[in-house]
Amino acid sequence: MTPYDQGVSAGEPPAALPGARLLFSLDPGVSYLNHGSFGAVPVGVQRAQQRLRDEVDANPMAFYAGEGLMDRVVHTRRHLASFLGADPDGSALVANTTTGVSLVLNSVRLESADEVLLTDHGYGSVFFAARRQCRRAGATARTVALPLGASSAEVVSRVRAALRPGKTKLLIVDQIASATAACLPVREIVAAAHEHDIPVLVDAAHVPGHIPVDVAAIGADFWVGNLHKWAFAPRGTALLSVAPPWRRRMEPLVVSWEQEQGYPLAVEYQGTIDYTPWLAAPAGLFTLRTLGWEAVRAHNAALAAYGQRVLGEALGVTDLPHPGHPEVAMRIVPLPSGLATTAPEAYALRTLIAEKLAAETQVNAWGGRGLLRLSAQVYNRAEEYDRLAERLPQLLHESKRQ
Structure with a gap:
């Protein structure tokens, strides 16, 4: 990672990509300089999702109770996982990164002597989720401070020093932090934690479609990222990737008819939720690649x-x-x-x-x-x-x- 404190060198702004602005339905009277929070869905992707909604409403029974729904979900999951360098069989589509984080916390099975370690660059709802799960188990949520401007080496050193082998049950670290925009050296952090057999959850909410990623190469036990921010998917689309040793332990937050199938289908099938954001997500990747x-x-x-x-x-x-x-x-x-x-x-x-x-x-x-x-x-x-x-x-x- 390039040192975070190197400053900025920016001269003239880049040339606009021809026709790109016309792909979106944003209010022209507003300068929308906050794509990172909720993304913006291209018109073509909106239309793809609307066609799916029309299909649902034309015959809800055929859509939800027919044999093809989960086949379509699995096909979509494989397409999205391939784009991210994740194992499709170890991945599950979820509504957002926070949902994935809660799934992991629910499946790690904390005990009273355990702790969850986070960094102070973490996302607010992730802190809340970790503290709630720790409170239920009698465990502890602890935070390690990473200075704004720390180099990769310093980040890894501080995280390594904060680990407590035998006590730290889970480390949660951002790949791109929401509050500070810091891109942390997650691969090196994962390696440091694994020296002590401490599992790592990478919060990659801002990664898919934003920067190139090879999820498998990072080596994290859990990795979860939103595709509805930078990958132009409809909102409500994220991918959770789980390493092989953990897959049998993953428990969905809501039990459904696919419970006996285990992860990932037990997580993905949730009855009458809206599956159209997931099924339309490949249209977002198509738009990205077309540009x-x-x-x-x-x-x-x-x-x-x-x-x-x-x-x-x-x-x-x-x-x-x-x-x-x-x-x-x-x-x-x-x-x-x-x-x-x-x-x-x-x-x-x-x-x-x-x-x-x-x-x-x-x-x-x-x-x-x-x-x-x-x-x-x-x-x-x-x-x-x-x-x-x-x-x-x-x-x-x-x-x-x-």
């Missing part, structure tokens, strides 16, 4: 770096963190001291920016400081970041005075 995934990655990373630079210059921030991977298309800009230092304050500021500046961003409170997170996707333009950079300083000044 040229390499070109998409290059465009998005360059545009995110440009946006970070112009916002940083506007706010007088010179120490702009690099995410640690050249193709990460999320960047953070530390906000002035005293702004968005708590979760409620961060939410209020994000809402204010959306309402006053017609710009959707993400604001997180991390380590006692507010972080503005920008995303870049093929529908974005440099002028959207320029416009935000021009108007945001005054808004923050007014907000701080109130």
Whole structure:
């Protein structure tokens, strides 16, 4: 991993990909600079999903009770797992990364002397899930701090030092952190944990379609990522990959008619849930490949770096963190001291920016400081970041005075 503290070098913004903006139905009156939170579904994928919805409603009995539903799910799972370098037979489609995390926590079977170790870059709902499961078992959830700007070597060293062999029952680590956009060296972290036979869950919510990944090569016991963020799938599509020793232990959160089949079918079949996001997900990968995934990655990373630079210059921030991977298309800009230092304050500021500046961003409170997170996707333009950079300083000044 490139050191996270190397700073940003961004000159002119990249050229737009021809026709890419027309693939989306986003409100043209809003600068949507927050693809990382909920993604944006291309029109063609929306239509593919709608055709599936029409099929369901034309004959629900045939769709849900016919022999072909799970065959279609398995076929889709194999297609998506192949794209991610995951074993299709050890993977399951789930609604989102948080669901996958809860499945893992439910299946690890914590005991009172155990602990779950997380990093302070982790996602909020993952912390909540870990603490709830620990509370039920009488176990402990503990956090290791990773400084903003730590190199790969320092990250691995800090995680290794925090492990407690014989006590740490599970390590949860982000591949790309939501709050900080840090791309952590998960392969090296997994190797360090496995030296002590400690299983690792990689939260890869932001990875599929964002950066290249080979899930099998990472070697994690559990890996879960959303395809509805950067892989253009309909919302409600994620893939959980489980290493062979754990597959028989995986217990679905809800028991269904496929319970006796075991993992992954017991996890995937949930009665009358909406399967159309999963079945339409390959259309998202088709869109990505049609645009040229390499070109998409290059465009998005360059545009995110440009946006970070112009916002940083506007706010007088010179120490702009690099995410640690050249193709990460999320960047953070530390906000002035005293702004968005708590979760409620961060939410209020994000809402204010959306309402006053017609710009959707993400604001997180991390380590006692507010972080503005920008995303870049093929529908974005440099002028959207320029416009935000021009108007945001005054808004923050007014907000701080109130």
